[in-house]
Amino acid sequence: MLIPFSWLSDYVDITLPAAELAHRLTMAGIEAGDVVTRGGWDNCVVGYVRSTRPHPDADSLTLCVVDPGDGDAIEVVCGAPNVAAGQNICFARPGAFLINTHNGRREELKPARIRGVVSEGMICSEAELGISDEHDGIIVLPADATPGVPLDDVLGDVFLELELTPNRGDCLSILGVAREIGAITGQPVRIPDVAYPETGPPVDNLARVTIADPDLCQRYTASVISGIQISPSPAWLQDRLARAGLRPINNVVDVTNYVMLEFNQPLHAFDLDTVADAHVVVRRAAAGEQFTTLDGITRTLSTDNLLIADPAKAIGIGGVMGGANSEITAATTTMLLESATFHDLNNRRTSTGLGLRTEASLRFEKGLRPDLAPIALRRATQLILQTAGGTAAAGIIDVFPARPPDTPVPLTEQRLRQVLGMDLDIARAESVLASLGIATRRTGPDSLAADPPYWRSDIAIEEDLIEEVVRIIGYDEVPTTMLSSPIPYHQANPMTGLKDAVRDALAAAGMEETISYPLLSASDLERLHTAGNGAAGNDPAPTLRVSNPMSAEYDIMRPTLSASILNTLAYNQAHNDGGFRLFEVGRAFIPQAAAGDAGELSAELPIERELAAGVMSGPRYNANWLNPAAAMDFFDASGALSGALARLGLAAAFEPADGATPGDGIFNDGIFNDGASNQSMFHPGRYASIAASTDGAPPVPVGIVGEIHPDVRDAFGLRPEPVAYFELRLAALLEIVQAAGQSEHRFRSLSRFPAANRDLALLAPVNVPAGQLRQLIQRVRLVERTELFDVYDGPNLPAGARSLAFRIWFRAPDRTLTAAEIDRAVNGLTRVLEREGGATVRS
């Protein structure tokens, strides 16, 4: 909100430059953004319109004779409909810099010939002075303005723009800000006197108030003024409201707004003649009760909404907006002025529920103190008597069913030091609190009790007082120390550690990390299920939805990373050339189903499954003179995975996942059969389960890898080239790593004896997986390791057979192997391969 200095100065002397003041307020917790300066209107003065006559050649223009305060008579052309003789106006002489309303630029004013008449100046609108966009008429200054006075002195001002935190509703008022400034600068604050002549009959003879629901209305105070005359407000009042950004309406409504801005208490004025029996009843609305608010909208209410009513009808929604049926009109002569304390949470529910957040509800929802109500009431009554005349009843109505007990807040020197870690004595605290208007009394040599003042609703506990003290002293005064309390035992967090290790391993395998929104659309998930006949795919599982998504693109918590990373790949294919190796470590969200109820969610939080997913697609290398241009495929992904898992101390094994035995594949093992990942998204015959193992332990399934089905690839808008995708379940990986004990890396002593190698070309049926032959080889004694270095399935081979060439290393830990020993090992190997793998050695 904008705080004008001109108004602020009524209550406190401003002794600091505006920018410095804004900085000090900001440091103290009242964030003041830009200091807005209005003015700097050189060559602009208050002018007096002596006479007007129509322009001889233009109906819409008026010729005005303006006295700029020195008795001169200057003729200017004015196009505003509201110009009239006898007005004080803003007069700009040639040389003034004004906003050109045609182009928005600031330009120098020059004498101009307008339709044949020379205009030696200009009568300004708000737009031309840069005050607002208002350009429909000229500014009419108060009648008591003095012609010749520089315009800066009349309209110029400086504004603080505040961004308030929700606890400091008190600074939604000018007085609240003045109190802060007083505390910061050590200046006294002048609180307006609120007394007025109570010359009418006793108020209880004129009206009465009943609170039927005291849980929602803590206090209701009211005054009655008779014989008022509704008219536009005096210029000073209109000017103040305008500077604070409110539109003047009439003298009574303007006063209620003025006092709201001054004291922070929203008020409402009723035409008492429209209130049946002059009896105000504060009650809950009936279910479905309808009410038409001041803005002309008829609203349907519930029993959670609080109404201001009379015995016959509702006349306002408490603390939100009054009704059209009881508002102040030009004909109003007797009014009831309301200043009440409504329940903060209920007020907020009502205003947000009705979509009707008003200046009043913004204040009530932050919690107002009931002690504020009568003070503001008296101030507003006083100002209405001044601006609208009339007679105020004697006394005020004050219905306060349950006055809360005083709740003094204690503060001890010991606690101050315990919390702040600085030497601060109670006397210093006492004086700071006093500067904020917080009354305190000593309860001991090192302790005090403070009474929260009526304008603050955020001081309830000792720490609140400590903050008051330290924010005014300044956070800079607090010393800077390093933690000296005991360091807790380190908490190992193996999953976090594993995720970092997986990221590093995949990056080391040449992949780039991405991070995407974990929300998807239903159509993203459908794309995963578009392939083939879909029969092999699992049914889509129930998903977790967001009820107020940012957009329809992001309304489902992803049950898999696959759609995310395929979208990321598609984005990059659209924007960049080349091949992509992308991965993401993130979570998939699996809702917990309610027991025994298909499709219903339970109240439990979803399972957040940690995954690593990756895609590889496009040319293996960017165009270069050394490497052939070839597209990445399944083996790029499986190779990268082998490398990455090796870095984690794990051996990877890949098995066909569309397994020979139905119900035995990885998609049915309890890890992948949840519908999140589905078989049908893969190219038939080109996907595998990934099993990982530490040294010697049996392999455990940890993920899947495969080429994406061409239909799915097309559905994601990807280029027509192989897309290899993989997904690792990190919980499964973690189990393996943890089962390995202290470390998944195990030292093996280095043999002093040399290894010998032999190459073996095998002829094997094509349906025997190479992985199986490799395992057979590695089981044989003395075999240290083996690599497959050639695969040939061209002509010259028996039908249904292919050739696989392995290089095999033999080594013994305790001796150099003899040729005869190696021959024996090879012979053994050959027999095993023939018997168990159907493979023969090619001669």
Add this chain to the structure above:
Amino acid sequence: MFAVSAPDNQSPTPESVDAMTQAALGELDAVSDAPAAEDWRVSYLGRRGQLTMLLRGLSGLDPDLRRAVGARANQAKSTLEEALARRTRELAQAALEASGRLDVTLPGRPVIAGRLHPTTQIVREICSAFMAMGFSVVEGPEVELDHYNFEMLNIPAGHPARDMWNSLWIDYRNEQGQQPMLLRTHTSPMQARVMEAQEPPVRVIVPGKCYRYEATDATHEWHFYQIEGLAVAEGITFADLKGTLYEFARRVFGDDRQIRFRCDYFPFVEPGVDMSISNFRDPTTGQRPINRDEDWIEIMGAGMVHPKVLAGVGYDPQRYTGFAFGMGPERIGMLKYGIDDIRHFYSNDVRFLRQF
């Protein structure tokens, strides 16, 4: 080819040995490749080479002459051997120069380099700064209960401060018709979860994703990371809060940037703190890449843990005190690297990712 001249009738003299040596050296200079050098070696130093033969014939000379010629001939042998070795190296070098030349400006054989997302890198840097100060890293759920996201943090239902965290709610209603689950709006719910699970002292940092129902622009994303910190024990003070966060900023931003603490409000701390860092100018352009008009940029909310939060998890707020803080790593990355738009982070354009 070099002629293997027959021993002439004249007996060798030191002078004739010298003459032969000079002739050989001259011939060696003319040798231009390895086979010619081998021929030359055979011609002089080979089994039937001139010098070999000469040495073999020494036995027939008179002792004085034999001694003189022998010494000269042995000297000549080592001279020629050294000259040959030198010439051989020269020739090898010349051969490498002639045939082994590469165009070293051709592009190298590509190695595929992977990399980590900038957010990961910043989160790691921040976490390690705090781990060095005794903090442990924990993580929590991204789909969170209202209970932990708000209630336990002194933000009851209907609290106006809830406006500070516009939430994305999970489409699930309980029997009371309430929506108890949401995407966490901050990592602060882990404060209560951690304290419920352990006794003080506590020192943890919590990195993770958060979500807010907010329009996006250059400095706001609805999906972002936050790093929460919490230290609770006997004797922890506001001064410790300042010291710890100063040290963090010094480690991450270096000594050149200024730090400012001011009063701010978060319902789960009291007193509340906003930590800002001095804005900076790009040294080459002189421009501020982000928040051009501002001298200070908020990077962190913090404060002393509110006694209600401590009491809520069963800690005695009179005995234990502590501080909490929360920061956005993307914003810190923007400040550190001069990134002008937060939306780059999760668009995953490799042109962005490859800059880090």
